[in-house]
Amino acid sequence: MNNFNSLYADQYDHIYAEKNYASECDLIEEAVNRFATNPPKTLLDVGCGTGNHAMELAARGYRVTGVDMSQPMLDRAVLKANGLDKARRPTFICGDARHFKTGQLHDTAIMMFAVVGYLTTNDDLLAALRNIRRHLKPGSLFICDFWYGPSVLSIRPTDRVRESSTSEGRVIRAASATLDIVHHTADVTFKLWSLKDNQLLSETTETHRMRYFFPQEFALLLSVTGFSLKTMSAFPSLDTPLSDEAWNALAVAVAT
Numbered sequence: 001m002n003n004f005n006s007l008y009a010d011q012y013d014h015i016y017a018e019k020n021y022a023s024e025c026d027l028i029e030e031a032v033n034r035f036a037t038n039p040p041k042t043l044l045d046v047g048c049g050t051g052n053h054a055m056e057l058a059a060r061g062y063r064v065t066g067v068d069m070s071q072p073m074l075d076r077a078v079l080k081a082n083g084l085d086k087a088r089r090p091t092f093i094c095g096d097a098r099h100f101k102t103g104q105l106h107d108t109a110i111m112m113f114a115v116v117g118y119l120t121t122n123d124d125l126l127a128a129l130r131n132i133r134r135h136l137k138p139g140s141l142f143i144c145d146f147w148y149g150p151s152v153l154s155i156r157p158t159d160r161v162r163e164s165s166t167s168e169g170r171v172i173r174a175a176s177a178t179l180d181i182v183h184h185t186a187d188v189t190f191k192l193w194s195l196k197d198n199q200l201l202s203e204t205t206e207t208h209r210m211r212y213f214f215p216q217e218f219a220l221l222l223s224v225t226g227f228s229l230k231t232m233s234a235f236p237s238l239d240t241p242l243s244d245e246a247w248n249a250l251a252v253a254v255a256t
């Protein structure tokens with residue numbers, strides 16, 4: 001699936017304007033303070049998208065490398081980073097989580113906003129987690145959020161429509177999903193319409209296949225790829241227990 005195309009990337013920050021990246025970065029730092037043996041200086045953001053975590057964490061003093069397989073998403077990240085002081089700018093690399101190479105070892109890796117769910121087969125997941133592990137020093141943290149299987153099966157995806165304001169007018173996003181319970185995936189079809197004064201400027205449709213995970217499965221995936229699970233909780237908290245009412249889970253693991 002060739003997703004996060006240019007039209008989708010154009011609207012991404014509008015659609016998720018209400019997502020609080022700063023407080024998610026607080027959560028990442030809370031995990032670091034609680035579980036890291038040494039304060040991290042370098043941070044790898046896998047599936048960095050338009051760079052919202054990368055930018056915030058760079059502004060907080062980390063040396064950030066962002067990796068994403070969508071060039072249109074990265075183009076928006078680079079544009080935003082140009083507004084930061086040169087010394088603070090993240091480095092952005094176009095690459096696939098399974099194969100990218102940064103040529104360095106990092107102190108922490110993050111994979112935020114269900115990026116891990118885009119690796120839908122066991123082979124792809126194992127390849128991505130092993131590749132991330134190869135980029136980390138022993139003792140480094142790996143922090144990610146993902147769709148929590150028990151809640152996906154309990155709540156079930158519903159059709160949703162969301163409207164957001166843009167500099168030009170507004171964007172409407174409709175999402176509908178079908179579950180494949182055997183493979184732990186949902187095919188989510190997003191339709192986006194960009195409008196100015198009720199005139200259609202652009203429209204695009206993408207289907208994203210997303211995998212959801214169960215706690216023991218996720219712990220096993222981590223342990224066979226060189227990580228040890230520290231904690232799993234209901235996102236966005238390190239202390240709220242997993243529950244089938246909370247769609248997203250947060251995992252913190254350490255590179256062994």
Ligand SMILES: C[S@@+](CC[C@H](N)C(=O)[O-])C[C@H]1O[C@@H](n2cnc3c(N)ncnc32)[C@H](O)[C@@H]1O
Pocket residue numbers: 003004046047048049050051052053067068069070073095096097098111112113114115118119
């Ligand atoms: C929902 S967006 C999240 C972006 C960003 N982390 C955020 O929080 O806004 C998912 C991102 O993962 C990227 N992605 C999906 N599969 C990937 C893969 N195999 N390798 C690298 N990036 C991937 C997509 O291109 C997209 O930018």
